[in-house]
Amino acid sequence: MVDTQLTPLSRNRNYTILWTSQLFSELAGEITQIGFPLLIMLSAGSPLEMGVVSSVLGFAHMVAIVPAGVMADRWDRKKVMLVCQAARTAAVASLAVVLALGVHPFPLLLVVALVEGFLGSVFDPAEHAALPQVVPEEQLSRAVATNTARPFIATLAGPAVAGMLFTVHPMMPFAAEAVVLGISLVSLVFLRLPRRVEAPRPSVGVDLLGGFRWVLGQRVIRTTLLWMMFSNLVFSALLVVVLALSGEDEVAPGEIGFMMTFLGAGGLLGGLAAARLHAKFPAPVLLLGFSWTAAAMVALMAVVPAGLPLGILLGAAAFLLPVANTTVMTYQMMITPDELRGRLSGVAGFCSGGAGALGPVLGGALTTALGGVTGVLVCAGVLALVALATTVSPTMRRFPTA
Template identity: 50%
Template sequence: MKTAAGEITPLWRNRDYNVLWVSQVVSELGAAMSQLAFPLLVIFGSGSVVEIGVVVSARAAARFVAGLPAGALADRYSRKKIMLCCRGTLVVGYTSLVVALLFGAATFPHILATTILAGAASALFGPAEEAALPSIVPRSQLSTTVARNTARTYLAGLIGPAVGGALFGIHRVLPFLVDAVTSALSFVGLLFVRLPHRRVERDTNLGQEMWAGLVWVARQRAIAATLVWVVLSNTVFSAMLVPILAMSGEKDTPPGELGLMMTTLSVGGLIGAAIAPRLHAALPAPVIVIGVSWIAALLTPLLAFCSTALQFGLVLAMVMVFAPTANTTIITYQMMTAPDEFRGRTRGAVRLGTGMAGALGPMLGGVLTAVTGGRNVVLVCVAALLVVAVATTASPTIRGLAGKDR
C-alpha cells in the first residue's frame, strides 16, 4: 500500500484491489445475465405462474437467510477462503445446470436449487469482501474503493439483463454458461489477491457470535442510526417503484420503454458513483446524509407530474445521482469505525437490513397500489421521504457523524 519512499501507492497501481475489482466486475455481469434467465427458463418451460414467483422469491429469500451468519463467518474464518468457496460453489452449481439443460434433464427443483445457491453465495461473499477492503487499501482511499464497488453494481445492472435476455433468445443455456465461466474467472482472480493472515480463536459458537455482532451494532449509536436511515430510505424507494411500474402498465407502455426507465436509473447510479469520491471528500458526513435525504424528499414530488415511463425514470435518476455519495459515506464510516473483529458482522447486519427493505418495500408497494391506486401510493412514499428527511435533520447522532477516514 506504500512505496519504498513511504508514499501511498495510487489506487490504480494497487495490484490486489484491482485484481479483486476486475474479478468481481466479471462475476457480477454474469450474475446479472443469469438472474433474468431463471424466470425466463420457467416461463418458456412449464409456464407455471406459481413456479415463476417461487424462483424469483427464492433468490431474495436465500440472500436474506444467509445474510446474518455471513457477517459472523467473515469475522471467524479466512475471508479469502470464504470468497473462494462462494465462487467455486457457483461454478459447480451453474455447470450442473448447463449440463442438465443441454441433455434435456433440467427439472424445476434443480433450477430452484441453483438460484437459491446463487442468492446464498452472494450474501456470504459480500461481508467477506467488504470486511477485507481495509486490509487491501489505505484509509485515505477507502471511500474511493467503496464508490468504485458501487459503480460495478450499477454497471452490471445496466448491461447484464439486456445481454442475458439476448443470449437466452439465442439458446437458453447461454446465460448460465456465461455465469459459470465468469464465476470461474472470478475464482482464478481471487487466488492472486493477497490478504494478511488472520488468526481468530474463539470460545463461542457461531450463534453466539451472530448475537454478539447484533448487540455491538445496536450499541454503536452512529452505526445504528445510519443503518436505520439506509433501511427506511431503501424501503420507501423500492416501494415507490411498484406503483410507478403499475401506472406505466395501465397506459400500455411498451416493454422497451419500461426497460429504458430502469436503464435510466442505472445510468443515474453510474454517474453518482463517478462523482461520489469527490463529494465525499468535499463535504462533511452529516451534510451528505441530511442533504441526500432532502434531495430525495424535494425531487420525488415531481413524480406527481409525470405521465410517461421515461419521465418517471428521469426523476428517479436525478435522485440516484446522489444516492451513491450517501452510500459511500455511510459504508466508509461503518467500516472505519468497526474494529476488524466486528467488521464482517457490521456489514452483515447492514446487508440484512437492506435485504429486508428490498423484500418489504415492493410487497408494501404492491398491496397499497392494489388498495388505493398507484398515484396515491407515490404520494404516500413522497410523504414518507419527507418524514425521513425531517427525522434525519433532527437526529443529533446523524448531525454528529465524524469522518473517520479523513
C-alpha cells in the same frame, strides 16, 4: 492530509482483484435474476413457479447473510470467497449442461437458486470485510465510492446480456454465468490478504450475538441502519409503483426498459462522482441533501408524464444514493475493528436486504389499493418523513466526516 506517496487505487493489485471478482459476482447475480424467469416462461411454467424461485432466492439470502458475517470474521476470508465461487460455478454449469440436453427440470432450478442465493450472500461479507485489509485508511472513502458504482454496472449489463443470449439458446445465459463466476474464482486465487492474528474464539452463537450487540450498541451505526432500512424500503416499493404507473399510462415496453436504464445510469454516474463529493462536502450536508432531494424528486414523479421524464427523475434520485452510501459505509468501516467487520456487513445486509424484499410487496399493495399516482405520493410522503427525521436527529446532523 492524504499521503501523496500512496499507490493509486488503479495500481493497487489486490484492490483491483477484489473489485473485479465482486463485479463478476454481481454480474452473475443479475444474469440469474432475468435468466430464471425467462427459462420458466419458456417451459410453460406458471407465475407461481416464478414466485417460488424468487422466494427461494430471497429466503436463502436472508438465512445466510447474518451467519455469513460470522464466517467472514472467524475464517480465512479468501478461502471463504474461493469456496463460494467454486460451488456457484459448479451449480450454474450443471444447469447449463442439463439445458443443453434439452431438459428443463424445475427441481434443479430450485437447487441452483438455493445455492446461488445462499453462497452469493456468504461471499459478500467476506469481500466487504477484506476491503480495509487491501486499501489504506486514507483511500478507504475513494475505494468505497468506486465500489458503490459497481452494482449499477452489473445492473446495466447483466439483464441485457441474459436477454440476448437467451434468444440464441436457453442454456447460453447460464453458460455465460458459469464463465463469469469462473473468472471471479480464478482472479481470487491471486489475491493476497494480510495475515490476520489468530486468537481463541468463542462459540459461533456467542460470536453471532456479540456481533449484534456491538453493531447495535454503536449509536451512529444504529441510527444509520434505520435510515438505510427506511430509504431502501421506500425505493424498492417505488420501483414497483413506477412500473405499475407506466402500465396504467400504456407506456410501450421498450420505453419502460429505457426508463429503467436511467436508474442504472444515474447510480453509475453518482458512484463515479461520490469520492469527489465525499471529499468536498461535510457528511451531514450529503446525508440531509440526499434525503430531501430524494423526497422532492419522487414528489415530482406524480406530476410528470410516465416514460422518459419519469426515468430522468429516477436517475436524478439514484445519482445521490451512492454518495450517501459512501459517507455511511466509510464511517462504519473505519470505526469497526477488523475482527467485527464481517458481522457488521452481515447485520447491515440483513437490514437493507429485508427492507428491499418487503418493499416490492408494499409497492404492489399500494398500487392495487390506491393507484399509481397516489402510490407515488405516498412514497414521497414517507421519504419526506425520513428526511425530517434525519434533519431533527442530533446523530445525523452531527454525523462525523471521515
